[in-house]
Amino acid sequence: MSLEFTSSEMMSVTAARALNNSMTCFVGIGVPSEASNLARLTHAPDVTLIYESGTLQTKPDVLPLSIGDGELCESALTTVSVPEMFRYWLQGGHISVGFLGTAQIDRYANLNTTLIGDYREPKVRLPGGGGAPEIATNAQEVFVTVKHSKRTFVKDVDFVTTVGFGRDGKARDNVPNIGQGPTVVITDLCILKPDPETKELVVTSLHPSVTRKDVIDATGWNVRFADDVKTTPEPTARELKVLRDLKARTHAHHAGQQ
Amino acid sequence: MSLEFTSSEMMSVTAARALNNSMTCFVGIGVPSEASNLARLTHAPDVTLIYESGTLQTKPDVLPLSIGDGELCESALTTVSVPEMFRYWLQGGHISVGFLGTAQIDRYANLNTTLIGDYREPKVRLPGGGGAPEIATNAQEVFVTVKHSKRTFVKDVDFVTTVGFGRDGKARDNVPNIGQGPTVVITDLCILKPDPETKELVVTSLHPSVTRKDVIDATGWNVRFADDVKTTPEPTARELKVLRDLKARTHAHHAGQQ
């Protein structure tokens, strides 16, 4: 039998599964936050979640709207200053996974959250880098999760806010003290991973009922597929229930706050 | 009428009088600590005392044996980490007075707490710099208090642990972001201040019943006297009582701890 689920749910569940109990995860807001907490509430109860607001090992009951909501602090092991967070905990090498969203991503997994168009004459001005530029280089590895579309998946990002593997795939070569960068990109259609040699993102798994054409049509470059493309396992009933409960709880909580 | 007091008491009382309510004082252990707390318990109840162990605005009831005794923490406004103490509070420019003792001092108020003799073959090995090298440059001014003797007051220190005005009196000239350095040296015999031009220490006040010859005999260079040498005011009965009570309390406290 097959469960009913949306492509967004498929993305969140798949992203959640990338985490495990031994990881210390620096969590970005949005889908990364949803996925991280889903992991914590399902198969990875001991995953350590850290938000850049300084909340170490936090266990919010509802998803935060901002990275500094009160729930994060009240459910944390402790809360440190923001300079300490970036210096001791991120740059100090204690983060195994940086979990990021993005507005644009290119074939070398470079991320753009700065702007669309030219820097001095932007078509669309985006929020900017935030914590991402250093999360991407100081975390041991990076997971990216983002909805798949031609607007998002571009051949070359307009601006490299946050380095994946650079314009040529070689930006991390011979750089000391740098993490391995994006190891997986999870979308609502598929899973992509960097080619071990060229670092170009390659589709390694298609979500149930998604076709190669769906992915090709939603990708702004001539995307390659791995030799052995898998089918991503469906969400389980438990995963869906926990995710939906979490979102309902979150919605009720934020709506109720006036 | 004249009170009975020792030369050590004269030194502590005179050193205490150098502080006032508006000062934020980074306190060294020994006579500086005794004098600072005497000031706090007499004419300067609002003087802010800071010890390098991280205790901000502390009000110990007894004198600490080390710069990190429990009393300092328990009576402090708050206690910060040692890196924060040196970075934010000292280097950040929040200390008006650094109050230091020393093993050797020379005519340009350079301090030596490292060793007597040659660095590689010391005659006497002393504890080292501790906080003094940066207290002396980052505090707005420095007070020094030390017993007067030929062994202590030397023409040139064997080692400049902590700069006064350098080997030539010019070490602070044209250095950006540096405090004015030692402004007063208080001994058990007299008060010395740097000559405004040459920075050489000059006797400006003799303690009661101390002669010029006493000072000359206890000083390792041809010490100069100001044109108008004053007589240091005697301790008051209240100052002596508070000082003696403080020392008695301290003695009883430390002896009683097993």
Next chain:
Amino acid sequence: MAEFLSLQEAVSRHISNGDTVCLEGFTHLIPFAAGHEVIRQGKRDLTLIRMTPDLVYDQMIGAGCAKKLIFSWGGNPGVGSLHRLRDAVEKSWPNKLEILEHSHAAMACAYEAGAAGLPLAVMRGYIGSDLPKVNDQIKFIECPFTGERLAAVPAIRPDVGVIHAQRADHKGNVLVEGIIGIQKEVVLAAKRSIVTVEEIVDDLGAGVNACVIPSWAITAIVEAPGGASPSYALGYYDRDNAFYKEWDTIARDRDTFTAWLNDNVFEKGVA
């Protein structure tokens, strides 16, 4: 020692046209009341610095207080864009706004360096990013011990730092609790500081290692209950998430924004 002032006096006396000003509060304890007083007093040509310019800077920028913004993430968290900020950057309304952008790590380090009295912060950052191409304040130095290339940014040393905190005692010592962000660093890095607090109490009730800023490190203290709303003050009130969402509609349009500003800032007196 900190001086206890009214909000009107504190802003009037310590913030001048042309100053570099940081109103900080990392998603928590955002000094909205102080920002509104800056708007009411019609301050102009401010260089505004803030890691996360959210609604308070959207409002100040829309009201015409700012000529330059230094920041690392400019959005309405969890909601979307800051429309007043975008209108200023893209269409120079109500005036041209110059921007200079960093990453969070760089700004956090720059505040830390400012508090530490240093002229620069050194960090392992900006590797592979295009930000150094558009921000000439980002330089690179070589470690004299390892030869590693490290990023350097100038310390932040603003004219005025403004924060909100939970409480002050009668001597002017201030307790900050919860997400302390960079509240302490801003006060220590600034030439002058204004701290608004929820209440003034006899005893801070602070733990032995609590984040307490001594009175002698603060310029002015203002009692401003609710002064962080619609952000939150841990132990006092929650974040008004509904208003953050509503702001998207208010700020999208110049007229609705101007009407909101008149009704909610100009026509409201000082707390």
Next chain:
Amino acid sequence: MAEFLSLQEAVSRHISNGDTVCLEGFTHLIPFAAGHEVIRQGKRDLTLIRMTPDLVYDQMIGAGCAKKLIFSWGGNPGVGSLHRLRDAVEKSWPNKLEILEHSHAAMACAYEAGAAGLPLAVMRGYIGSDLPKVNDQIKFIECPFTGERLAAVPAIRPDVGVIHAQRADHKGNVLVEGIIGIQKEVVLAAKRSIVTVEEIVDDLGAGVNACVIPSWAITAIVEAPGGASPSYALGYYDRDNAFYKEWDTIARDRDTFTAWLNDNVFEKGVA
């Protein structure tokens, strides 16, 4: 996650001959029990780093564990010299001891930089001091923004960091309270860490911004009640000032020292 070990196991497994080791505790929470176990296990050729080598390092140096000492103030606070340290430096007993000395500010910044994962610390320091003439690890750099000359020292990144703390919970999270010194920095800067604690509890009882070191940042935790004595543990016991004074007599003479070591360290088992 931190592993709960006996003191014997923790020292045996994580400290090897030749390692660079920091036993820290700035006048408070000095890890004496761990130091004694290092002596009992006859570790040799250690490079010992500590801002204030006091009795614990005097004992370890006198017992022949160290080949090098990096420090910024070496004395018996309020009492006088460390006789075993002096005997090692001046007379090479029981072996030659190399020393490298800094100021407190430099070491505090070097620990901070180590915790921050940087190769160096930059500070405004050592101006006019002779210390840079005898310590080739002190260099000077020029600020690329202001041209100011600033001191630079290498970050401290020891093989092993050892601290004592008040308590751990059953998951291995540790609370440090009071004079926190550089306890957190040492653990974060070290490749491996050993934390001895007064007790293991169900709930740390920590405030929201308390100095808590998470289990996943610690290698090994050891329950060692009284493990900081004769220094003190705030909330547990006071400093044994009488012993600090007594040490002056014990350590002054090689024979009385050796006898003390036999009676109080070698013949005493693991806690």
